[in-house]
Amino acid sequence: MTNNLFKPVLIVAGPTASGKSALALDLAGHFDGVIINADSMQVYKELCVLSARPDATETARAPHRLYGVLSGREACSAGKWRDMALAEITECHVQGKLPIITGGTGMYLNALLNGIAPIPDVPAAIRDEVTADLATLGHTAFFEKLQSRDPETATTLDPANTQRLIRAAEVLAATGKGLAAWHREPILPPPPGMVFQSFCYMPPRDVLYARCDLRFNKMIEQGAIDEVRGLLALGLPETAPVMKAVGVREISAFLAGEITLDDACDMARRETRRYAKRQLTWFRHQLPGKITLDAQYSESLSEELRNHVHQFLLTTPK
Numbered sequence: 028m029t030n031n032l033f034k035p036v037l038i039v040a041g042p043t044a045s046g047k048s049a050l051a052l053d054l055a056g057h058f059d060g061v062i063i064n065a066d067s068m069q070v071y072k073e074l075c076v077l078s079a080r081p082d083a084t085e086t087a088r089a090p091h092r093l094y095g096v097l098s099g100r101e102a103c104s105a106g107k108w109r110d111m112a113l114a115e116i117t118e119c120h121v122q123g124k125l126p127i128i129t130g131g132t133g134m135y136l137n138a139l140l141n142g143i144a145p146i147p148d149v150p151a152a153i154r155d156e157v158t159a160d161l162a163t164l165g166h167t168a169f170f171e172k173l174q175s176r177d178p179e180t181a182t183t184l185d186p187a188n189t190q191r192l193i194r195a196a197e198v199l200a201a202t203g204k205g206l207a208a209w210h211r212e213p214i215l216p217p218p219p220g221m222v223f224q225s226f227c228y229m230p231p232r233d234v235l236y237a238r239c240d241l242r243f244n245k246m247i248e249q250g251a252i253d254e255v256r257g258l259l260a261l262g263l264p265e266t267a268p269v270m271k272a273v274g275v276r277e278i279s280a281f282l283a284g285e286i287t288l289d290d291a292c293d294m295a296r297r298e299t300r301r302y303a304k305r306q307l308t309w310f311r312h313q314l315p316g317k318i319t320l321d322a323q324y325s326e327s328l329s330e331e332l333r334n335h336v337h338q339f340l341l342t343t344p345k
Contacts, residue, residue, distance in 0.1 A: 034120050034220045035340060038128045040065070040136060040314060041228035042306035043273075043299065044238040048081060050228055050320075051129040053329045055089035058125045058336060063115045064093040065130025065139075068272045070108065073099045073258050076251045077274045079242065090124075099261060099269035102154060104194075105138040106146055112139060113218065125340075133309045140223060140314070142214035149201040157197045158266050166192070177205035189266050224339045225317040226332060227310050235307070239299040243274065247292060252278055273298050 037054060041047040051062050064070060068078040072095040080094050092115045097103055112128065112135075119126040128139065161169045166186060173196050174181040180195050183206075195206050202209070217223075230238075255278040263270055270276070274295045281291035310317075318335055 034116075034218075034222060036116055036126050036128065036221055036223050037336065037339075038065075038136060038140075038223060038225040038314070038317075039228065040129075040131060040225060040310060040317075042131055042235060042303040042310065043079075044242045044303065045131075045228045045230055045235055046238070047129055047131070047228045048079075048085070050226070050329065050332060051127050052085060052088055054127055054332065054336060055125075057333055058340075059123075060125040060127040061090045061092060061115070061119050062127050062129050063112055063119075064091070065108070065112070065128050065132055065135045067103060067108070067130075067132040067135065067268070069094050069130070070097045070103050071095065071099050071269045071272075072097065073261070074254070074269060074272055076246050076249050076254045077272050079246070099258060099263055099267060101151065102149075102268050104146075104148075105134045106143050107148060108132075108135045109138045109143055109215075116221070117218070131306050131310075133306070133313060137313065139217065140225075142216040144209045144212050145215050146198055146206075146209045147202060149197045153201045154193070154197050157193055157200060158264050160196070161189070161193060161266065162264070169196070173199070177207070179207040180205040183207060190268070190271070193266060224336070225314040226320060226335070227314055227317045228320045229307060229310060230321060232304075232307065235303055236300045239303055240296050243292065243296050243299055246274065252282070252288075255279055256282060273302055 037060070039047050039051040039054065051060075054060055055062050062081075066078065068074050069080050070093060071078070074080070075095065081091055085091070086094075093108075093111055096111070116126040116128075128136070130136070164172065166189070170181070170184070170186040170192060173184075173192065177195065177199050180199070184191050184195060186192070198209065199205050251274060255275055258269065258275065259279060259282065277286075277291040277295040277298070280286045281288050286294075320332065
C-alpha cells in the first residue's frame with residue numbers, strides 16, 4: 028500500500044457523538060488500518076467513560092493508539108500530541124498499514140495538517156509553579172504580571188481564559204521567549220511525503236444533539252460518577268486540562284452536595300451540546316479539501332466512504 032514516496036493518512040473528524048468512531052472502525056476493517064486518537068480528553072487514562080473512549084469490543088476490531096496514554100497530571104499540548112501522532116503514523120507506514128486519525132480536537136488536527144510553531148515541551152515543575160502562582164495572585168494580578176514581562180503576547184490573550192494565561196506564562200518561564208515570538212518562528216510541517224485525505228462527519232444538528240443527550244445518559248449508567256470521584260481523589264488543580272472534560276465539573280458539584288444529580292446531568296448535557304455546536308462551527312470552515320458527510324451512519328454511507336478511500340489510494344501520485 029505504501030512506499031517511501033507515498034505515505035497516505037486518513038482523517039475522520041467531526042464533533043462529539045457524531046458517529047465518527049464507527050466510520051473509522053469500518054475503514055480500519057476494510058483497509059488494514061490503525062486508529063490513532065485525536066481527542067484531547069481521550070489521551071488521559073483516568074477518563075474512560077466521560078471521554079467515550081473505545082471499549083474492548085471496538086479495540087478488538089482494530090488497533091487503537093494514543094488512547095489513555097497520559098496521566099491526568101500531565102498536560103497534552105497540540106505539539107506534544109503531534110509528536111506522538113507522527114511517531115504512530117510513521118510506525119503504520121513502516122508496517123504497511125493505513126493510519127486513520129480520528130477525533131474532534133481541532134487544534135490537534137490543525138497542528139498535524141498545517142504545522143506548528145517549534146515550542147519546546149514545558150517541564151511539569153514549571154507548569155506547577157505557574158499554576159500555583161495564578162492561584163495565589165488571582166487572574167487580574169497574574170495577567171498584569173504576564174503583561175509586564177511579555178506585552179506582545181498579552182495583547183492576544185483574554186484575561187479570563189485560564190488555560191491560555193497558564194500556557195503563555197509557562198512557555199515564557201521555560202524558554203525565556205513569549206508565545207508571540209515563538210509563533211513567528213518557521214513552523215514544523217508534516218514529514219515529506221505524507222498525503223492527507225480528510226473526511227468530516229457532520230450529521231444534522233437535531234440528530235447530533237439527540238445523540239449527545241443519549242450518550243451522556245449512557246455515561247452515567249456506565250460509571251461516570253465513580254470516574255469523577257476517582258479523578259477528584261488525585262487532588263489535581265481545577266486548571267489541569269483533564270479537569271476541563273465535559274461532565275467533570277458538573278458531577279463534581281453533585282459529589283460536593285452543591286446540586287442534585289438531575290441538575291448535574293442537565294447541565295452536562297447542555298454543555299455537551301454547546302461543545303458540539305462549537306465543533307460544528309470550527310469544522311465547517313476548516314480542513315481544506317475535506318469530504319463532508321452529513322447523513323446518519325448507515326451501510327450505504329460506509330460504502331460511499333470506502334469508495335472515496337479506494338479512489339484516494341489509487342490516484343494519489345507515487
